[in-house]
Amino acid sequence: MKTVPLDKSRHDRKRFDCGIKALNVYLQMMANQQSARDNTRTFILEDKHNPQWIIGYYTLTMTTIDLGSLPLKLQKKHRLATSGGLIARLAVDKRYQGRGFGEWLFVDALIRLLDASNSVAFPLIVVDAKDGALAFYKKFGFLTFFDEENKLFMTMDSVRKSFGEK
Numbered sequence: 001m002k003t004v005p006l007d008k009s010r011h012d013r014k015r016f017d018c019g020i021k022a023l024n025v026y027l028q029m030m031a032n033q034q035s036a037r038d039n040t041r042t043f044i045l046e047d048k049h050n051p052q053w054i055i056g057y058y059t060l061t062m063t064t065i066d067l068g069s070l071p072l073k074l075q076k077k078h079r080l081a082t083s084g085g086l087i088a089r090l091a092v093d094k095r096y097q098g099r100g101f102g103e104w105l106f107v108d109a110l111i112r113l114l115d116a117s118n119s120v121a122f123p124l125i126v127v128d129a130k131d132g133a134l135a136f137y138k139k140f141g142f143l144t145f146f147d148e149e150n151k152l153f154m155t156m157d158s159v160r161k162s163f164g165e166k
Contacts, residue, residue, distance in 0.1 A: 059089040081122070
């Protein structure tokens with residue numbers, strides 16, 4: 001399996017339905033525009049039998065970090081940090097749910113952000129857990145910010161260790 005950038009001329013965005021209207025609408029109406037404006041990048045996992053069908057997607061961008069919302073140890077370590085990588089959206093079409101594609105997309109997103117951090121350097125990956133996805137991210141070791149229960153983070157050090165890097 002391999003993710004590819006969203007291509008509106010090739011991918012059937014109207015067919016995609018993850019069951020969450022906001023995530024469907026973003027993919028159908030905004031993802032391509034945001035990418036063209038260099039605000040986000042959306043990556044698609046295609047159905048290998050019908051490449052125009054979207055199994056799932058994720059969107060990456062950068063976000064500001066409120067250091068005061070982090071544990072004191074991290075505040076001290078990253079006191080000059082101002083931004084982190086953001087997994088802004090992650091969704092799987094209802095027809096493909098329950099088969100591990102969400103986890104696969106998540107790991108793929110982490111790998112892309114790890115590669116980006118190795119070039120540009122940022123200390124954290126942030127996610128905004130939408131509609132009951134909090135447990136999904138917590139099982140991978142994400143921690144909640146002090147001030148927002150649905151906003152979670154993982155340090156790049158932790159990501160590197162999870163992939164066996166130093």
